[in-house]
Amino acid sequence: SQQGEEDPQALSIQEGENATMNCSYKTSINNLQWYRQNSGRGLVHLILIRSNEREKHSGRLRVTLDTSKKSSSLLITASRAADTASYFCATATGRGGADGLTFGKGTHLIIQP
Amino acid sequence: DGGITQSPKYLFRKEGQNVTLSCEQNLNHDAMYWYRQDPGQGLRLIYYSQIVNDFQKGDIAEGYSVSREKKESFPLTVTSAQKNPTAFYLCASSIRPGVGYNEQFFGPGTRLTVL
Numbered sequence: 493s494q495q496g497e498e499d500p501q502a503l504s505i506q507e508g509e510n511a512t513m514n515c516s517y518k519t520s521i522n523n524l525q526w527y528r529q530n531s532g533r534g535l536v537h538l539i540l541i542r543s544n545e546r547e548k549h550s551g552r553l554r555v556t557l558d559t560s561k562k563s564s565s566l567l568i569t570a571s572r573a574a575d576t577a578s579y580f581c582a583t584a585t586g587r588g589g590a591d592g593l594t595f596g597k598g599t600h601l602i603i604q605p
Numbered sequence: 606d607g608g609i610t611q612s613p614k615y616l617f618r619k620e621g622q623n624v625t626l627s628c629e630q631n632l633n634h635d636a637m638y639w640y641r642q643d644p645g646q647g648l649r650l651i652y653y654s655q656i657v658n659d660f661q662k663g664d665i666a667e668g669y670s671v672s673r674e675k676k677e678s679f680p681l682t683v684t685s686a687q688k689n690p691t692a693f694y695l696c697a698s699s700i701r702p703g704v705g706y707n708e709q710f711f712g713p714g715t716r717l718t719v720l
Contacts, residue, residue, distance in 0.1 A: 525708060525709075527711075532693075534609075534713045535697075537708040537710065582648075591661070593709060594650070595647035597645065597647045
């Protein structure tokens with residue numbers, strides 16, 4: 493079953509604008525991770541936030557986690573054409589994800605030049 | 606040049622045939638994973654292995670088999686029992702299961718089409 497559900501399913505913005513994607517999940521987690529996938533390629537890890545953290549930054553990325561609402565958001569600031577990709581949240585339950593991650597269906601982001 | 610390699614990139618097979626997808630990593634990671642991705646969908650876990658000679662079923666293991674005879678290698682066999690095998694298959698690894706919070710590193714994927 494899908495643990496995470498991203499919202500929106502698709503997002504199209506102009507280059508330079510900020511992009512926000514949301515993820516909701518159902519059960520308690522150990523950590524939540526965001527990945528990027530370019531069309532037809534493997535996934536690339538972006539950022540990991542632990543269940544006891546509320547916000548994390550990495551370059552132009554900002555992730556928040558609200559465990560009371562079972563939700564997370566990914567903000568990409570000052571978007572670039574190269575940010576065009578699908579973005580997935582993935583949750584890890586027991587043992588930090590050693591038993592595999594549970595992925596949502598993803599948000600397809602299009603950055604228009 | 607460290608990383609995860611998957612071969613082949615594209616694979617075609619006839620209905621009723623078994624086929625094996627290769628996954629090799631030189632990252633010295635202990636854990637390896639196989640996921641399946643269907644169009645417009647997220648990834649679903651097929652099998653995972655946290656140590657050599659041991660592996661566990663994921664959410665959709667039926668019709669698949671794996672082996673983990675070497676730390677570097679985790680091949681996936683798609684058997685004729687898999688009802689709908691056409692999909693994009695992704696292999697991943699992580700450094701050490703159960704210790705800390707582990708990100709996963711993904712290979713480029715194999716696109717399997719059953720004719």
